[in-house]
Amino acid sequence: MRSVSVYTSREYTVYIGGGLLSEAGGRIMAVCGGETAALITDDIVNKLYGDAAERSLRAAGYAVARFVFPHGERSKTMETYTAILRALAQAKLTRQDVLVALGGGVVGDMAGFAAASYLRGIGFAQLPTTLLSMVDSSVGGKTAVDLPEGKNLAGAFYQPHIVLCDYETLDTLPAEIFNDGCAEMIKHGVILSAELFAILKEPMQSNMEDIITRNITIKRDVVTADEHETGIRKLLNFGHTLGHGIEKHSDYSVPHGSAVAIGMVLASRGAARAGFCDQECHLEITEAVRRYHLPTATDITPDQLIDAAFFDKKRSGKRITLILPERIGKCAAKDFSLDEFADFVRLAV
Numbered sequence: 290m291r292s293v294s295v296y297t298s299r300e301y302t303v304y305i306g307g308g309l310l311s312e313a314g315g316r317i318m319a320v321c322g323g324e325t326a327a328l329i330t331d332d333i334v335n336k337l338y339g340d341a342a343e344r345s346l347r348a349a350g351y352a353v354a355r356f357v358f359p360h361g362e363r364s365k366t367m368e369t370y371t372a373i374l375r376a377l378a379q380a381k382l383t384r385q386d387v388l389v390a391l392g393g394g395v396v397g398d399m400a401g402f403a404a405a406s407y408l409r410g411i412g413f414a415q416l417p418t419t420l421l422s423m424v425d426s427s428v429g430g431k432t433a434v435d436l437p438e439g440k441n442l443a444g445a446f447y448q449p450h451i452v453l454c455d456y457e458t459l460d461t462l463p464a465e466i467f468n469d470g471c472a473e474m475i476k477h478g479v480i481l482s483a484e485l486f487a488i489l490k491e492p493m494q495s496n497m498e499d500i501i502t503r504n505i506t507i508k509r510d511v512v513t514a515d516e517h518e519t520g521i522r523k524l525l526n527f528g529h530t531l532g533h534g535i536e537k538h539s540d541y542s543v544p545h546g547s548a549v550a551i552g553m554v555l556a557s558r559g560a561a562r563a564g565f566c567d568q569e570c571h572l573e574i575t576e577a578v579r580r581y582h583l584p585t586a587t588d589i590t591p592d593q594l595i596d597a598a599f600f601d602k603k604r605s606g607k608r609i610t611l612i613l614p615e616r617i618g619k620c621a622a623k624d625f626s627l628d629e630f631a632d633f634v635r636l637a638v
């Protein structure tokens with residue numbers, strides 16, 4: 290087992306190991322205490338791991354209230370969020386109790402927002418079960434739901450008290466969902482680590498503990514330096530402004546990781562054409578995306594991407610910040626007027 294300590298407004302530990310799910314109850318009790326655990330998960334993860342998680346929580350002394358919602362991004366709504374809050378109230382959770390998010394990024398983001406807001410904040414444990422949620426979304430405290438107007442538009446910064454990444458749960462993950470997580474790892478490589486980018490060219494299956502730990506360490510370093518995204522944390526948005534537009538305009542039929550993959554290919558193509566990086570950098574990113582069978586193009590139109598970006602969180606007043614590569618391992622934030630941004634998108638697509 291490995292661990293990574295995160296030093297944000299709340300200090301907490303991320304554990305990475307095989308079989309951690311069966312130890313989850315004891316580890317959560319040691320950090321959070323409390324009497325009742327609300328186990329929040331989606332229907333697919335519930336069938337696979339709900340009983341094991343509940344057994345572990347009960348063995349540690351928790352009374353468990355389970356809430357299950359239909360899987361997928363289309364559930365990441367105010368309606369599901371409200372239903373979770375009501376389930377917490379009906380289970381009579383107090384501020385001393387704990388919410389346990391078991392699942393991918395959709396579960397973690399939405400349950401995290403419920404943990405942040407129910408009674409103005411209760412104990413929060415993340416048990417991520419997708420590669421994406423292990424290497425990215427479960428660490429750093431961004432919680433959110435989507436609004437009809439766009440992705441993740443309502444939420445809060447709320448750090449978990451503990452994160453337990455049991456990589457054995459990845460055994461049941463369909464290949465395309467595993468690959469969505471690879472998109473966020475490619476992103477980490479492009480923005481901050483040429484070394485990680487090179488490692489991702491090798492087969493990783495026998496080395497999951499190491500690769501997950503490397504990615505969490507990169508994310509930890511970024512969020513420790515800039516918890517509330519006023520500076521370096523913006524780099525983690527590489528591929529996301531265009532990616533969010535693809536998710537929204539595909540009605541969320543394109544998964545988040547795949548949309549980010551396309552977003553990285555488009556952003557790097559635009560960057561190469563605009564002279565921010567050389568063509569080789571764009572080709573390397575495209576090749577990395579292809580290696581994990583992720584998509585490189587979209588039929589969402591430039592106008593739709595531009596329209597979506599005007600609703601994105603990365604807009605400030607009449608300007609939009611895009612993260613663009615300078616070379617593998619180094620990205621920078623570039624500030625565009627709305628007209629310049631529209632020109633850039635037309636150049637990139």
Ligand SMILES: NC(=O)c1ccc[n+]([C@@H]2O[C@H](COP(=O)([O-])OP(=O)(O)OC[C@H]3O[C@@H](n4cnc5c(N)ncnc54)[C@H](O)[C@@H]3O)[C@@H](O)[C@H]2O)c1
Nearest residue numbers: 333360361393394395396418419421426431458461462545
């Ligand atoms: N908070 C952050 O910092 C952050 C960062 C990146 C992404 N995100 C968010 O994360 C979400 C995407 O997360 P995701 O890709 O994990 O999607 P997801 O949570 O929808 O999971 C993908 C699918 O995999 C299934 N699944 C989960 N674990 C499984 C397992 N072990 N075996 C079999 N099936 C399993 C789920 O039921 C779901 O159908 C998006 O909403 C995105 O906005 C948040």
